Amino acid sequence: MAKKEFKAxxxxxxxxxxxxxxxxxxxxxxxxxxxxxxxxxxxxxxxxSENNTGLAREDFFIRLEADxxxxxxxxxxxxxxxxxxxxxxxxxxxxxxxxxxxxxNNEAKEEIDIIGQFGVGFYSAFMVSDxxxxxxxxxxxxxxxxxxxxxxxxxxxxxxxxADHGTEIILHIKDNTDEENYDDYLNQYHISGxxxxxxxxxxxxxxxxxxxxxxxxxxxxxxxxxxxxxAEYESYKELRTLNSMIPLWRKxxxxxxxxxxxxxxxxxxFDWTDPAAVIHTKAEGVVSYDALMFIPEKAPFNYYTxxxxxxxxxxxxxxxxxDKCADLVPEYFSFVKGVVDSSDLSLNxxxxxxxxxxxxxxxxxxxxxxxxxxxxxMLKNDRExxxxxxxxxxxxxxxxxxxxxxxxxxxxQDLILFYSSAEKKPVTLKEYVERMKPEQEKIYYACxxxxxxxxxxxxxxxxxxxxxxxxxMTDTIDEFAVKTIREYEGRSFxxxxxxxxxxxxxxxxxxxxxxxxxxxxxxxxxxxxxxxxVTEVRFTNRLNNYPVCLTSEGELTIEMExxxxxxxxxxxxxxxxxxxxxxxxxxxxxxxxxxGDKDKLERYAKILYAQARMIAGLSIENPxxxxxxxxxxM
Ligand code: ADP
Ligand code: MG
Numbered sequence: 001m002a003k004k005e006f007k008a009x010x011x012x013x014x015x016x017x018x019x020x021x022x023x024x025x026x027x028x029x030x031x032x033x034x035x036x037x038x039x040x041x042x043x044x045x046x047x048x049s050e051n052n053t054g055l056a057r058e059d060f061f062i063r064l065e066a067d068x069x070x071x072x073x074x075x076x077x078x079x080x081x082x083x084x085x086x087x088x089x090x091x092x093x094x095x096x097x098x099x100x101x102x103x104x105n106n107e108a109k110e111e112i113d114i115i116g117q118f119g120v121g122f123y124s125a126f127m128v129s130d131x132x133x134x135x136x137x138x139x140x141x142x143x144x145x146x147x148x149x150x151x152x153x154x155x156x157x158x159x160x161x162x163a164d165h166g167t168e169i170i171l172h173i174k175d176n177t178d179e180e181n182y183d184d185y186l187n188q189y190h191i192s193g194x195x196x197x198x199x200x201x202x203x204x205x206x207x208x209x210x211x212x213x214x215x216x217x218x219x220x221x222x223x224x225x226x227x228x229x230x231a232e233y234e235s236y237k238e239l240r241t242l243n244s245m246i247p248l249w250r251k252x253x254x255x256x257x258x259x260x261x262x263x264x265x266x267x268x269x270f271d272w273t274d275p276a277a278v279i280h281t282k283a284e285g286v287v288s289y290d291a292l293m294f295i296p297e298k299a300p301f302n303y304y305t306x307x308x309x310x311x312x313x314x315x316x317x318x319x320x321x322x323d324k325c326a327d328l329v330p331e332y333f334s335f336v337k338g339v340v341d342s343s344d345l346s347l348n349x350x351x352x353x354x355x356x357x358x359x360x361x362x363x364x365x366x367x368x369x370x371x372x373x374x375x376x377x378m379l380k381n382d383r384e385x386x387x388x389x390x391x392x393x394x395x396x397x398x399x400x401x402x403x404x405x406x407x408x409x410x411x412x413q414d415l416i417l418f419y420s421s422a423e424k425k426p427v428t429l430k431e432y433v434e435r436m437k438p439e440q441e442k443i444y445y446a447c448x449x450x451x452x453x454x455x456x457x458x459x460x461x462x463x464x465x466x467x468x469x470x471x472x473m474t475d476t477i478d479e480f481a482v483k484t485i486r487e488y489e490g491r492s493f494x495x496x497x498x499x500x501x502x503x504x505x506x507x508x509x510x511x512x513x514x515x516x517x518x519x520x521x522x523x524x525x526x527x528x529x530x531x532x533x534v535t536e537v538r539f540t541n542r543l544n545n546y547p548v549c550l551t552s553e554g555e556l557t558i559e560m561e562x563x564x565x566x567x568x569x570x571x572x573x574x575x576x577x578x579x580x581x582x583x584x585x586x587x588x589x590x591x592x593x594x595x596g597d598k599d600k601l602e603r604y605a606k607i608l609y610a611q612a613r614m615i616a617g618l619s620i621e622n623p624x625x626x627x628x629x630x631x632x633x634m
Contacts, residue, residue, distance in 0.1 A: 004092065005154040014152045018126040025180065028128050029191070030198035031121035032075045032169055034319055036062045037202045038099045038116050039079025039167060043139055046080065053139065064195075064208040064242075066186045071173045073185055078166035081138040084145050087157055091122060091134065091147055115317050126151050128185050131172040139165040195242040201250075201318035201341075205241040212238040247318060249292035249341060253280055265294045269337045273297045276389050279338070279374050283366055287345075287359045291367060293338030295374065299392040303335065310334035312367075315341040327360045332400025332412060333371045335393045340367070368411075375415055379428070387426055390417050398481040406484040413485055418478065419451050421460065422469040429488045435469060442494040444501075445471040447479050447559035449617045458546035458582075458615060459496045465544060466503060470496060476563040483555075495559075497616070498552050499578060504542065512541045515583050522595050526579070529605040535576045537605075539583035547585045548612040551578045558616065579609055603629050 022028075040060045047053035063076040082090060082098075090098040099116030125132050130150060137144035144162025149155035162168075174182045184190040188210050195206055216232040248256065248264050262274040275294035282290050293312065302308045310331065311324030318341070329336055345359055379386040390397075398416055401409045417426035422435065432443060444463055448454035454472040463470050473479055482493045494501055504512070516523065516539050527537045535553060543549055552558050553576040561575040581588055587608070594601045610626045613619070620626055 003154050003156045014123060014126075018123060018151070021120070022124055022127065025127045026185075026194055027198065028124040028171075029075075029185075029194045030319060031124045033062060033195070033199045033202055033206060034115040035099075035122060036075060036077035036079060036167070037204055039077050039081070040204050041079070042099075042102055043078075043080040043165075046139070060204045062202070062204055062206045064191060064206065066188055066191060066208075068186050071175075071186065073171045073173055073191070074168060075171075076166065076168045078164060079139075081141070081165045081167055082136045082145070083138045083141055084143070084157065086138070087134070087136065087145050087147050090119070092155060093119070115319055125169070125171055128173055128182055129171040130174050133170040133172075134167060135160055135162055135170070136167040137162040137165050141165070192240075192242050197323075198320045199318075200243045200320075201245065201247040201315065202243055203245055203318060205245065206243045207239050207241050209237045210240050212236055247290075247315070247339075247341060249280065249290040249339060256280075261294075264292075265337070268339075269294065269296075271296060271298075271300075275337075276385055277374050277378060279336075279370050281366075281370055283363075287342060287362050289340055289342035289344070289363055291338060291340045291363075291370070293336050293367070293371065295336055295371070295378075295389060297388065297392070299335065303393075304395070308334070312337070313339045314345075315339060316345050317343050321345075325360075327357060328364050328367060329371070330364065330368050330400070330408070331403070332397050332408060333368065334396060336371055372411060372415070379415065387417065390415075390426065395475055395477060398475065398477045401481040402477060402484045409485050413488065416481065418445070418471040418473060420469055420471060421455065421464055427471075429485075432469060432471060433489050433491060436491070437467065440468060441491065443471065443482075443488060443491050444468055444496050445473055445479075445482060445493060446496050447473045447557065450474055453617045456615075457497070458543045458549040459501070459551070461544055461546070462542045463496050463501075463503070473559075476559075476566075479557060479559055480563070495552075495557050497550065498554075498557060501542075508541060512539060512583060515539050515541075519592050522591055522601070525595065525598065525601055526591070526605040526608075529602040530579065530609050533577065533609060534579045536578045538578065538580055539588060540580040541583050543580070543582040543585070546615065547582050547587045548608045548615070549580050550612045550616050550618075551580050552576060553578055558618065562618075579612055581608065603633070607633075 040062070043053060043055065044057065044060065047055055060078060063074075065074040065076070066072075067074075086098060090096060097116050097119035100119070103117075132149055134147040135144060136147070144160045145157055146160035147155055147157050171185075173185050174180075176182050188208065192208065192210070195208075199206060213233045213235045216234045248260065258278075261278045261280075265271065265275045265278070266273075274297065276297040277295040279291070279293040279295070291312075300308065309324050309326070310329060311322075311326040312328040313320060314322045314325040314328065325340070328340055340363060342359070342363065375386070375389070378389065394417065397412055401412045401416065414428060414430060417428060418432075419425065420427040420432065423431075429443070436443075446454045446457055446460050448457065451472045451474060454460055454470075454474070460470055473482070479495065486492065519539065523537045523539070527534060530537070534550075540549075550558060556573060556575045558575045558577060561573055564573050581591065591601070591604060594604065607626065607629055610620050
């Protein structure tokens with residue numbers, strides 16, 4: 001039979017189809033299996049709606065067969081098949097979808113889960129094959145047809161003997177090249193892996209003969225003398241079903257055990273530990289979808305690196321479209337893993353991307369609420385577990401408070417925890433505010449390397465001694481987060497190492513003002529000795545036992561200075577630092593009487609400043625000089 005050319009500018013189109021619309025060659029298998037499943041669906045629905053076909057759902061299957069020697073991979077289905085005209089129409093015209101027509105013309109179109117719609121998937125076979133043969137016979141027809149093509153040149157159709165209805169697609173796989181190991185598509189394990197990856201939830205069994213081995217009959221048993229006879233194995237072919245068919249998320253919650261959820265999670269998301277929580281939801285409305293999500297117990301090793309890719313797997317009609325769709329989860333919940341399955345999405349032609357993101361946005365919004373509700377529930381009902389999750393992912397949530405100019409702070413502020421000086425464990429802002437003393441106006445916090453260091457800060461001791469609770473912030477992001485929150489239930493935050501801490505009574509204020517005025521001279525000399533390091537030196541009466549401390553003035557605290565300067569991009573900043581000297585400490589008396597000895601005062605100033613830095617957990621610029629000065633004094 002004469003060779004025919006593809007219709008509709010087809011050569012160019014086909015070339016494009018084959019080489020540029022898909023990012024991964026391996027999806028050809030997904031496309032062919034999807035077509036097979038569509039063909040079976042059509043016959044199945046025909047049986048339900050028109051006439052009895054004599055076929056039950058269990059009779060249908062898709063079969064894969066790899067032949068290494070012949071270099072062929074065959075995909076067979078016992079679906080509806082194609083007549084000569086249909087072959088011509090569907091495979092001879094690019095971008096013509098017989099499946100879409102079927103769905104449009106069917107009364108029960110709402111219930112039909114047909115996958116095909118663009119009429120291009122089939123040609124993806126040419127990404128991995130240099131020749132494709134399609135043998136098909138329509139259900140109820142008496143003739144079989146064979147369609148053969150080697151790509152853009154065209155195709156030919158001839159009559160063929162085919163016993164059963166359905167379609168058989170034989171791919172002649174290309175030879176290996178430097179870039180691509182086409183042999184993979186002849187390897188049974190690789191093929192089986194692709195089926196699990198993309199087509200696990202196709203609702204008909206996808207079967208393949210696989211090499212297996214078993215104990216040879218009559219071996220591995222005990223001999224008459226009671227000794228073991230060594231076992232002998234033999235290899236044989238076993239017809240296996242590669243797909244699990246029914247997605248766990250489509251089952252009823254009540255039918256799924258905790259173990260099933262956990263096993264699914266560990267298997268699909270490569271984790272050793274059970275998830276901390278499972279979220280399984282079904283939504284119906286503007287967009288309908290099923291979602292099955294997991295909150296891991298432990299952060300993956302690369303979670304806080306650039307390599308980590310967030311996102312949920314996206315399925316439509318049981319076929320995987322994307323394995324990490326980032327648009328489905330907000331960044332602050334990026335640790336959540338799982339799957340979303342919706343048939344309401346408009347896909348682009350390669351079915352690798354989505355056409356509109358309006359539907360996705362809707363789904364993301366709902367999903368975000370579900371995750372937030374689950375975390376809130378855990379915080380309330382299983383505090384210990386929540387603290388564990390927060391230890392792993394809290395930094396991400398706190399970053400979410402700060403990120404995007406605080407746009408999401410309201411959603412997150414009740415989920416974050418800070419270590420409390422009173423409770424000696426992490427607490428929520430709500431719990432802090434509920435415990436506040438009647439006269440307390442602000443939420444006190446302090447920053448440092450770790451809770452032990454913060455606990456012994458002079459300022460912490462001072463605030464604690466007045467009976468107030470202090471939140472200890474040990475992550476770089478913490479102070480940025482509370483500054484973004486600004487006020488929680490009308491209470492503002494104050495870093496107790498800043499001069500905004502207004503805890504003294506009027507008399508106390510007057511008293512210390514007098515002390516400072518009287519020693520103006522000495523204080524100025526100390527300031528001069530310390531140069532740019534401090535913006536002011538003053539006496540204070542809020543330190544109990546410590547001689548000195550550092551306080552910052554203005555918005556930028558010492559901890560923020562450290563964090564900002566550690567970032568590679570931002571400009572270097574400098575906090576305005578005040579050296580505060582304990583007016584009640586014996587060292588204060590000494591300093592006051594030292595105005596006559598400038599040299600000595602200078603050395604004392606440097607030592608005190610260095611001490612204040614050490615107490616705050618900051619580094620000393622010149623430790624050798626400091627050590628010499630101390631020795632001299634000794
Ligand atoms: P789509 O699946 O998006 O419609 P394809 O290029 O994958 O586009 O397939 C084109 C058409 O060819 C299908 O719509 C269908 O009518 C027909 N077809 C493809 N594979 C089969 C098959 N295995 N059995 C019957 N018809 C098929
Ligand atoms: Mg298709």
